[in-house]
Amino acid sequence: MASPGYSSILLLLFLCSCNYLAIAQNLPYKAVNLGNWLVAEGWMKPSLFDGIVNKDLLDGTxxxxxxxxxxxxxxxxxxxxxxxxxxxxxxxxxxxxxxxxxxxxxxxxxxxxxxxxxxxxxxxxxxxxxxxxxxxxxxxxxxxxxxxxxxxxxxxxxxxxxxxxxxxxxxxxxxxxxxxxxxxxxxxxxxxTLQGEYQITNGYGPDRAPQVMQNHWNTYITEEDFRFMSENGLTAVRIPVGWWIAHDPNPPKPFVGGSLAALDNAFTWAQNHGLKVIVDLHAVSGSQNGNEHSGTRDGYTEWGDSYIPDTVAVIDFLAERYGNKPSLGGIELMNEPTLGPDLDNLKNYYQQAYDAVRKHSEMAYVIMSNPLDHSSTELLSFFGSFNRVVVDVHYYNLYSDQFKIMNVQQNIDYINNQRASDLSSVTTKNGPLSFIGEWTAEWNVKGASKEDYQRFAKAQLEVYSRATFGWAYWAYKCQYNHWSLRWMVENGYINLSFSI
Structure with a gap:
């Protein structure tokens, strides 16, 4: 008969293994991005900016x-x-x-x-x-x-x-x-023009911006949306946040407080409906890529060595607050960096930010990205030196000339061949898990039928389901229907059961 101490050890090991299996069974995630919620992107809902005087002359114009x-x-x-x-x-x-x-x-x-x-x-x-x-x-x-x-x-x-x-x-x-x-x-x-968080808050000014943003946060995404996601086969959400969230309720001007409470709500709703939350630091101080979704004021990329301590502090804040939440799916350290030839600052930041997460959680997945202006495999060996780390890649059949001339079948063939190969190259044995953090069923094909969109979406779901951490569609809601996963599901363009 085993001693009480030995039995206790066996019980502890059993519980730990069960906990690990429970976590593992959530992968790969089928997720959606809650874009334009806690980090504004005006192209997704231009009416948010309608009340601004001289709205065509915002910061960065x-x-x-x-x-x-x-x-x-x-x-x-x-x-x-x-x-x-x-x-x-x-x-x-x-x-x-x-x-x-x-x-x-x-x-x-x-x-x-x-x-x-x-x-x-x-x-x-x-x-x-x-x-x-x-x-x-x-x-x-x-x-x-x-x-x-x-x-x-x-x-x-x-x-x-x-x-x-x-x-x-x-x-x-x-x-x-x-x-x-x-x-x-x-x-x-x-x-x-730019229509990001800086533009909308500075455009409305300190008297109007708090109410405009609070109303947006309260109505754009609600618990009903989390119920819809859960009932339609999604298992996670990726939530873009800005660096100012760590200073809530009184962030530096022109940003306004309130997004942290909204993120807290998301964790509660996720737990209520069996979803995981991937917190994505989408906008860093100084801007990592000059795009409006990076929180930039004027489109210049100024993030670098001097910004590392402040950016690590944001990750530390998020990890401390959410690191042990049962609904946490992972923390993404920086979205879409575009930082030129010098990778040392980014690697230095990743090391410090990873350590900040590990101070608060040994189990949380830490998600890292290669710079967009480098190969998607550039930092794979570096990422492989960490534990429970994920490499994030974004796949859009948009934004470059090669896609402007592709027809329906050529787009689908590109997914089945080139994207499958690209994904295989970042899904390596003993390396980081792979995550397609952004993709969409929109393309440059003109006059495509509903069946064409269905075939294109199905091809992506089948290929992207091979990612070991999962995928996240961009986005849940958008004024453009094919960018909106909710619209695509409700109107029969995407059947998430295609995803393995």
């Missing part, structure tokens, strides 16, 4: 300015660090200015080399300041009949004027009849 008198574009000479001139026949990078929104009509202009346009000691226009203050602040006045025609008022109260190709100054006084011969009138062309 890229504009080009043409003197109507000279018929020349303004340019930051050398891309910055010198005078602003009016001598370009066409516009490119040096002739493009990124807005920092101060108020509904007041802005800073950031140039190619990241300096700000301002006044020198007199009234000449220069682009030499590394941070904006009063001399770098300008008011844009738009023509009510033609909003692309503008005048720009400087901090000295005067209007900018293009006196000549080499002299742009803030010394024009008086009104205008908006004629093209007026040197204070410019034609503004909007080249690109």
């Amino acid at each position: 890229q504009v080009q300015l043409k003197s109507t008198k000279l018929q020349k574009f303004l340019v930051a000479e050398n891309g910055g660090g010198a005078n602003v001139l009016a001598n370009r026949d066409s516009a490119s990078g040096w002739e493009t200015f990124r807005l920092w929104r101060v108020s509904d009509s007041t802005f800073n202009f950031r140039v190619f080399s990241k300096q700000f346009v301002g006044l020198d000691s007199g009234n000449k226009l220069v682009a030499t300041s590394n941070s904006p203050s009063n001399p770098e602040t300008f008011q844009i006045l738009r023509n009510s009949d033609d909003p692309s025609k503008i005048r720009i008022q400087a901090s000295n109260g005067m209007f900018l004027q293009a006196q000549s190709e080499t002299v742009v100054s803030a010394d024009f006084q008086g009104s205008t009849n908006w004629e093209d011969g007026d040197p204070s009138v410019f034609r503004m062309t909007i080249v690109k």
